[in-house]
Amino acid sequence: MSDSKPSLPHILGGPKAVTIDGTEANRWPIITEEDQAAVLEVLRDGDLSLHPVTRQLEDDYRNYFDVRHAIAHCNGTAALLAAFFALDLQPGDEVLVPSATFWASVVPMLWVGAIPVFCESETQRMGLDPDDAEAKITPQTRAMVVVHLWGMPSRMSALLDIARRHNLKVIEDASHAHGATWRGRKCGTLGDISVFSLQGSKLAPAGEGGILLTDDDTYMQRVASLGDITRILELPSPEQRFAATSFGIKTRMAPLSAAVARVQFRHMPERNRRRNENLRYLSTALEGMGFNTCLSPPHVERVYFEYMIRYDDERGNPPIEALMEALRAEGCDAQWPRYPLVHQQPIFTEGCFAKIAGIAGRSNSTLPAYTENALPKTEAANRQFLKLPAFPSAEPDLLDQYIAAFKKVLAHADEISAAWCRST
Numbered sequence: 001m002s003d004s005k006p007s008l009p010h011i012l013g014g015p016k017a018v019t020i021d022g023t024e025a026n027r028w029p030i031i032t033e034e035d036q037a038a039v040l041e042v043l044r045d046g047d048l049s050l051h052p053v054t055r056q057l058e059d060d061y062r063n064y065f066d067v068r069h070a071i072a073h074c075n076g077t078a079a080l081l082a083a084f085f086a087l088d089l090q091p092g093d094e095v096l097v098p099s100a101t102f103w104a105s106v107v108p109m110l111w112v113g114a115i116p117v118f119c120e121s122e123t124q125r126m127g128l129d130p131d132d133a134e135a136k137i138t139p140q141t142r143a144m145v146v147v148h149l150w151g152m153p154s155r156m157s158a159l160l161d162i163a164r165r166h167n168l169k170v171i172e173d174a175s176h177a178h179g180a181t182w183r184g185r186k187c188g189t190l191g192d193i194s195v196f197s198l199q200g201s202k203l204a205p206a207g208e209g210g211i212l213l214t215d216d217d218t219y220m221q222r223v224a225s226l227g228d229i230t231r232i233l234e235l236p237s238p239e240q241r242f243a244a245t246s247f248g249i250k251t252r253m254a255p256l257s258a259a260v261a262r263v264q265f266r267h268m269p270e271r272n273r274r275r276n277e278n279l280r281y282l283s284t285a286l287e288g289m290g291f292n293t294c295l296s297p298p299h300v301e302r303v304y305f306e307y308m309i310r311y312d313d314e315r316g317n318p319p320i321e322a323l324m325e326a327l328r329a330e331g332c333d334a335q336w337p338r339y340p341l342v343h344q345q346p347i348f349t350e351g352c353f354a355k356i357a358g359i360a361g362r363s364n365s366t367l368p369a370y371t372e373n374a375l376p377k378t379e380a381a382n383r384q385f386l387k388l389p390a391f392p393s394a395e396p397d398l399l400d401q402y403i404a405a406f407k408k409v410l411a412h413a414d415e416i417s418a419a420w421c422r423s424t
C-alpha cells in the first residue's frame with residue numbers, strides 16, 4: 001500500500017479503487033472434481049433415497065464433533081423443528097430467542113405450540129444478550145436458542161450459566177459456525193441439541209441439508225420419530241410403533257446432497273483458514289480506520305460465514321448510507337445485512353403466530369404482544385452493519401484495493417457527506 005494522499009473518490013469524480021474482478025475470489029461454494037465424482041458415484045450406484053452416503057455424512061459429523069448422535073435432515077429448518085420437538089415443549093412453553101437471526105432459528109417452534117420470547121442481542125458479538133434473556137425468564141420458560149451469528153460464538157459462559165441456574169435447555173443454532181470454537185470447545189457441542197444448516201452459502205454446504213447433533217438418546221429417538229422414516233424403523237420399541245406414519249412429516253436428507261456435503265465438510269477447515277486469513281488482514285486495516293470488525297476475543301476462534309463490519313453511527317461522518325454509496329461507487333461489493341429482524345415480521349406483528357401455535361383462542365391479555373419497537377438495542381446495532389464479501393479465495397491485491405477504497409472514502413468524508421446531503 002502506498003502512503004500517498006488518497007486520490008478523489010469515484011463518487012466525486014476520481015478513479016475507482018477496486019479494479020480487480022472479484023468473481024472468482026468470492027465464488028462460493030468451491031466445487032471441484034471431487035464434488036462431481038462424489039455425486040456421480042451416488043448416481044451410478046442408483047439409490048437416490050437410501051444411499052449409504054447419508055449415514056457416512058452422519059459418521060463424519062459424529063466423529064468430528066465427538067457426539068453420540070448426528071442426524072441428517074433435508075435442511076436446517078427441519079432440523080430445528082426436530083430440535084424443538086425433541087425437547088417435548090408443551091403448548092405455551094416459552095423459549096428465549098434472538099431476533100437478529102435467520103427466521104428458522106425461531107419460527108419452527110410455533111408448530112409444537114411453543115412461544116418465542118424475543119431478547120436483545122448484545123452489541124459485542126450480536127448473540128443473545130444474557131442480561132435481557134435472564135430478565136425475560138418466566139415460570140413458563142423452558143429453553144433458549146443460541147445463534148452464533150455470522151460465525152461469532154455467542155457469550156456462552158453467561159448463557160450456559162443462566163440455563164443451568166434456571167433449568168433451561170439450550171438449542172445451539174450453529175448454522176453459521178462450522179469450525180468455530182469457544183474456550184477450546186467446538187461450536188455445535190455446547191448445547192443440549194445443536195443444529196447446522198448445510199444450505200448452499202454455508203461454510204460446509206450441501207445445497208440443501210441440515211445436521212442435528214445430540215448426546216441424548218431420548219432426544220435422538222424423538223427426532224427420529226418426528227420424520228426420519230428410515231431411522232424410526234431402527235428404534236427400540238415402543239418408539240418404533242410410529243414407524244408407519246412418523247409424526248406426519250419427512251425430514252430425510254437426499255443422498256446427492258449428502259455426497260456434496262461430505263466433500264465440503266472435509267475441506268471446511270482448510271477453506272475456513274483461508275477466509276480467516278484474508279478477513280483478519282482486511283479487519284486489521286479497517287480497525288485502524290475506526291471500524292469494529294467483530295474480531296474474536298482471545299478465548300474464541302470465530303469463523304466467517306458472512307463478513308460484517310460495524311460503523312458507529314455516532315461518528316456520523318459520512319452517514320452510513322453515504323458511506324455505502326461511496327464504497328459501491330469505488331467498486332466494492334458492499335451490502336446491507338440481509339436478515340430483517342424476526343420479531344418485526346408480520347407472522348408476529350399481525351398475530352398469525354397464534355394460529356400456528358394453536359393458541360389463537362386465548363384472551364388477548366394472555367397472548368404475547370409482539371411489537372416492532374420492542375428491541376431498541378438490537379435495532380440500533382443492526383443499523384450499523386455493512387456486509388462485505390467473505391473473500392474465500394481472494395489474493396492480497398484485491399484486499400488491498402478494498403482497503404484503498406475505504407481510505408479514500410474516509411479521507412474525503414466531508415465532501416461525500418455534503419454531496420449526499422444535497423442529493424437526499
Ligand SMILES: Cc1ncc(COP(=O)(O)O)c(C=O)c1O
Pocket residue numbers: 075076077078080101102104105147173175176197198199208209210
Ligand atoms: C442461523 C440459521 N439458522 C437456520 C437456518 C436454516 O437452515 P436451512 O436454510 O438449511 O433450512 C439458516 C439458514 O439458512 C440460518 O442462517
